[in-house]
Amino acid sequence: MATGAAGLPTDAELVEAARRGDLAAFNRLVERHQRIVYAICLRLLRDHDLADDATQDTFIRAYTALNQFDGPTFRPWLLRIATNRSYDLLRHHQRRPAESLDAALAEGDPEWSADAAVDDPERTAGRHELGRRLEAALATLPEDQRLVVLLHDVHGYQYDEIADITRVTLGTVKSRLSRARARLRDVLRRDPHARELLEEVSRQVNGDERG
Numbered sequence: 001m002a003t004g005a006a007g008l009p010t011d012a013e014l015v016e017a018a019r020r021g022d023l024a025a026f027n028r029l030v031e032r033h034q035r036i037v038y039a040i041c042l043r044l045l046r047d048h049d050l051a052d053d054a055t056q057d058t059f060i061r062a063y064t065a066l067n068q069f070d071g072p073t074f075r076p077w078l079l080r081i082a083t084n085r086s087y088d089l090l091r092h093h094q095r096r097p098a099e100s101l102d103a104a105l106a107e108g109d110p111e112w113s114a115d116a117a118v119d120d121p122e123r124t125a126g127r128h129e130l131g132r133r134l135e136a137a138l139a140t141l142p143e144d145q146r147l148v149v150l151l152h153d154v155h156g157y158q159y160d161e162i163a164d165i166t167r168v169t170l171g172t173v174k175s176r177l178s179r180a181r182a183r184l185r186d187v188l189r190r191d192p193h194a195r196e197l198l199e200e201v202s203r204q205v206n207g208d209e210r211g
Contacts, residue, residue: 011074019066026066030059033075036155037082043150044086046139054089058082076157076165083147083165090143137187145180152177 009017009028017025037058042051058081062069069077138146144166151157151165152173162173 012071015066015069015074018063026063029062029074033078034059036075037078039155040079040082040147040150041086043135043138043154044083044143044147045089050089050093051086054082054085057085061085076161079151079165080167087143133188133191133193134184137184137191140187141180141183145176145183148173148176149180149184153181 009025011029011032014025014029014032018029034055038051038055041054041058042048045051045054058078061081062078065081138149141149147166148162151162152159157165159170159173163170166173168176
């Protein structure tokens with residue numbers, strides 16, 4: 001099997017091998033992408049058990065549909081399956097995002113925060129708490145807006161990639177992202193503690209950059 005620049009097979013090469021019945025090749029694809037698939041499912045579903053189910057279903061469906069994959073990149077195609085499966089489960093369980101900040105915070109202890117130095121417990125605690133508040137605000141968004149924020153602001157996908165994953169136009173992606181960010185700002189403005197945390201983290205980051 002040919003290899004990529006880092007000496008590892010590319011996704012396309014693994015897909016081709018899996019199509020020929022190489023289960024080990026597909027398992028490597030699972031290992032390579034399961035973390036982001038689970039992260040997307042969890043933040044859409046807000047339930048660890050459902051996210052586990054959606055992640056497993058995603059890879060099962062991907063394996064059985066490999067012949068339908070026509071590129072150019074595997075991960076957006078995989079994430080499209082993951083988001084569709086998550087939406088199916090949301091409809092089936094009639095789940096909705098948490099309607100209030102307090103309710104969202106009570107759902108768990110998410111890890112959406114920037115890494116801080118391990119030798120600075122105060123900074124780590126502040127960023128962890130900010131991450132929890134951001135997660136809570138994110139949970140108040142409509143599903144379609146939440147997804148574009150996750151893909152763009154959390155996982156770094158470009159507009160055209162998000163359009164491919166979600167099967168909507170570039171204009172729709174930009175509109176959803178704009179509305180989502182505005183709503184997040186409104187939620188955080190109504191949470192004085194979150195504002196203080198944002199300002200503190202900003203001061204820390206700016207101080208680090210100057211240093």
